[in-house]
Amino acid sequence: MKGVLFDLDNTLYAAESDLFGLIDVRINAYMRDVVGIEAERVDYLRRHYWEKYGVTLRGLMHEYGTDAEHYLEYVHDVDVSSRLQPDPELKICLQKMPERRFVFTNGSSDHARRVLKCLGIEDCFEHIYDIRISNYMPKPHPYPYHAALKHAGMRGEECIMVEDSLPNLHTAARLNMGTIWINSRTDGRVSHVDAVVPDVARATGVIGSWREMRAACAQ
């Protein structure tokens, strides 16, 4: 394996920190206060956009002509440091990996940089691929995967993806990537993912064991 694509939110930090909850509030505020959607319709529209477009942003772009950059700046304007602390154990795990490491997120790279800085792992990644890489088309659509692979100069079978979203891993699997699902509530194996672990540090352990297996097979 040459590279690992790490999702950002609820993958590189635990979902329990509820940082995403702060972003959630900002998305609702954007729809209500900036776009002018009635408060009672916001929840329904967000669900509808998720089902139809994959992310709220695409729905707002299509149906309200929302400026994507303005939206990204507004919804990610949250106090990341109020929810995240440095994770020196994760830093050591990442630094020990010989594979190339990337962040691959549906958020913005500015938000990703703030998160990585709070976790103390901003130097652990070669590049951040954000939703801009495919003209705001989000995972699990295959466009951003192809764009990230092309930029990194890798093929799908040379990559592993670490994610908390199953649909996002399904696309990765279809592109022949190895898949690791971050989920602390599921025991045992899940079909169509290669491994399930409760946190990202353990994902790096799984990647290490795959590396050792391949090395043993090659001898």
Ligand SMILES: [Mg+2]
């Ligand atoms: Mg995520």
